[in-house]
Amino acid sequence: MQGIVRSGLWLGFFATILGAWWTMYAMSTSMGLDLLGRPGAMAQAMQGMDPRMDMAMPMARFGPLFAMWAIMMAAMMLPTLVPTLRSYEDLMVSADGTRGGWLGVSLGYFLVWVSFAAAIAALQLGLLFAGWIDMLGIATSRGLSAALLIAVGAFQFSRAKAVCHGVCHAPTLFFLGHWRRGCAGGLRMGLGLGAFCVGCCWGFMVLGFVGGFMNLAWMGLATLFMVLEKLPQLGHLVMKPLGGALIAAGVALAMGPI
Known part of the structure; x- marks a missing residue:
């Protein structure tokens, strides 16, 4: 019976991830974009819209943006939770x-990333109405794209990244120091792990504006790198x-031809 429950939970977990990626694909194609984000005629028309004149557009309103980012958090961040959930399972008998509790860890982790989705959706609206990104969320200047790449790259060498990555990279140590029973x-524990994960991975989300x-x-490439960073033997x-x-x-990018 325990094996059936375990299999059902893992199947549901991976079904959620696949469903989130499928929803992102459906949203992307409905906006006239291909898999590489290249705009068709409809998407090109959206890029040229002024958000102050076209506030009825979904990408110019908080609700649709927040929903989109929340789905994106499920698609991109739940795969990075797999090593953590495996670590929790290893401790289930001894602790x-x-x-x-497994479900609680998953829910707490995702709630933190949903909160981050709300924050970055608000940031996107601010950048949109300031004219720094277009309606598709892409930086309107090469200088901003270059600055984001350099800033996120520099963060990879920071003490804050090292501390947050240390928790994400070795979740067993976090569990041993913060163990709580039940859901x-x-x-x-999931809320705590999610907070460290946001501190570790926020930059990869911001690069969406590039x-x-x-x-x-x-x-998808950003998701791959976040997963690799959390693998015990490879992350560091x-x-x-x-x-x-x-x-x-x-x-x-900054020094390239104009």
């Missing part, structure tokens, strides 16, 4: 963990090289 305890947040190839090997690559890309 009196439960399937309710409520799992929820509390490559396009509806560019599924770009956001990719963090700084990735930061160097982002800085180099930002410098190249």
Whole structure:
């Protein structure tokens, strides 16, 4: 019976991820974008819209933007939770963990990222009405794109990144130091883990304003790097090289031909 419950929870977890990616694909194609975020005629028309004149457009209103970012958080961040949930399962017998606690960890983690979705949706609206990004959420100047790449790359070398990554990279240590029983305890631990995860990965989300947040190839690549950073044997090997690559890309973009 326990095996059936475990299998059902994991199947539901992965079904949620697949459903979120499918929804993102459906939203992207409905906006006239291909998998690389390249705009068709309809999307090009949206890019040229003035948000102050076209506030009825979904991308110029908080509600649709928040819903889009919340779905994106499920698609991009739930895959990065797999090593953490596996660590929780390893401790279930020795530390009196439960399937309710497993669900609590998942829910707490996702609630933090939903809160982040609200914050970045508000940021997107602010940047849109300031004219710094277009209606598709892409930076309107090469200078802003270069600055974002360099800033996120530099953050990869920071002490804050190292601390947050240390928790995400070794969730077992976090569980041992903050263990709480039951669903409520799992929820509390999930909230803590989610906060550290936001501190570790916020930059990859912000880079959506460079490559396009509806560019599924770009956001899929960001998801891949976030997953790699959290793998126990690999995470610490990719963090700084990735930061160097982002800085180099930002410098190249800033110094490229006008």
